[in-house]
Amino acid sequence: MSGPERLAALPRLPHDPGGPVFAEPWEAQAFALAVRLSEQGYFTWTEWAAALAQELRAAAGRGEPDDGSRYYHHWLAALERLVTAKGLADPGALLARKEAWAEAYRRTPHGKPVEL
Amino acid sequence: MHDHDHDDHQAVPSDLTLRVKALESLLVEKGVVDPAALDALIDTYEHKVGPRNGARVVARAWVDPAFKNRLLADATAAIAEFGYGGRQGEHMVVVENTPTVHNLIVCTLCSCYPWSVLGLPPVWYKSAPYRSRAVIDPRGVMREFGLELPDEVEVRVWDSTAELRYLVLPERPAGSEGMTEEELAALVTRDSMVGVAKVTLAGGTA
Numbered sequence: 296m297s298g299p300e301r302l303a304a305l306p307r308l309p310h311d312p313g314g315p316v317f318a319e320p321w322e323a324q325a326f327a328l329a330v331r332l333s334e335q336g337y338f339t340w341t342e343w344a345a346a347l348a349q350e351l352r353a354a355a356g357r358g359e360p361d362d363g364s365r366y367y368h369h370w371l372a373a374l375e376r377l378v379t380a381k382g383l384a385d386p387g388a389l390l391a392r393k394e395a396w397a398e399a400y401r402r403t404p405h406g407k408p409v410e411l
Numbered sequence: 412m413h414d415h416d417h418d419d420h421q422a423v424p425s426d427l428t429l430r431v432k433a434l435e436s437l438l439v440e441k442g443v444v445d446p447a448a449l450d451a452l453i454d455t456y457e458h459k460v461g462p463r464n465g466a467r468v469v470a471r472a473w474v475d476p477a478f479k480n481r482l483l484a485d486a487t488a489a490i491a492e493f494g495y496g497g498r499q500g501e502h503m504v505v506v507e508n509t510p511t512v513h514n515l516i517v518c519t520l521c522s523c524y525p526w527s528v529l530g531l532p533p534v535w536y537k538s539a540p541y542r543s544r545a546v547i548d549p550r551g552v553m554r555e556f557g558l559e560l561p562d563e564v565e566v567r568v569w570d571s572t573a574e575l576r577y578l579v580l581p582e583r584p585a586g587s588e589g590m591t592e593e594e595l596a597a598l599v600t601r602d603s604m605v606g607v608a609k610v611t612l613a614g615g616t617a
Binding site for chain 2 (some may be wrong): 395
């Protein structure tokens with residue numbers, strides 16, 4: 296699937312005529328991860344669109360406003376779910392790694408790179 | 412160098428940021444994704460986060476002296492007048508270039524960047540060579556960007572943190588006197604607001 300076709304498969308993606316737009320850097324990182332994993336064949340873009348649609352539907356079911364403000368929250372949830380479903384990482388490892396990063400930020404003095 | 416007077420450990424980023432970092436670092440570690448390929452992809456979108464916001468702030472400061480005073484006194488509040496602002500409470504400081512002082516911003520730690528006004532950091536800003544050399548040899552770094560400063564110009568390097576982000580207010584280019592605020596904003600490049608370039612009448616996209 297070409298870039299524009301890929302984006303067209305995600306009808307509610309926040310975008311402008313030049314492509315997707317992001318409110319914060321993590322959103323672009325999450326976007327890039329999904330694109331890259333799909334490009335490498337870990338899942339198809341159709342699978343990705345379905346996983347994302349499922350998260351969006353679940354959010355709507357919880358009564359969340361559908362104004363796009365939480366689009367990438369759902370994107371990230373879908374990505375975590377698909378990555379674990381494909382056996383690329385397990386949920387426990389993701390949680391442990393997240394805590395490890397938080398701890399690394401807390402203990403690293405300024406001027407030093409944050410490393411695990 | 413600026414002395415940081417805040418807590419000298421890092422602010423922990425948002426839960427969402429940490430989740431993305433966890434995913435990315437685990438997948439990179441397993442060899443599932445190549446970090447360079449991710450960076451290249453993200454670089455494609457670097458102008459897509461808060462595009463042109465910083466340029467509007469700079470152009471306003473050039474045409475409105477009262478705004479410029481507010482900007483230099485309290486950049487966070489002045490930038491908020493445009494509706495731009497980080498969601499994690501980071502403070503903005505604007506440093507002004509003059510004929511005798513040139514400012515350069517860096518984050519020696521990682522990639523702290525005033526993204527609410529400049530968008531996503533370019534790959535070079537996040538690179539280890541820029542982060543280390545901007546402090547040790549700022550003139551050499553600027554020369555690589557094609558910016559040669561006379562010896563008598565004082566260079567000040569500002570090290571960003573998660574809580575404190577800098578933006579350079581570049582000098583208004585000579586010959587731009589008759590231009591509107593909007594025309595001026597079109598001249599202001601990202602690189603000029605990081606301090607690795609000057610604003611010229613030719614403008615540019617970076």
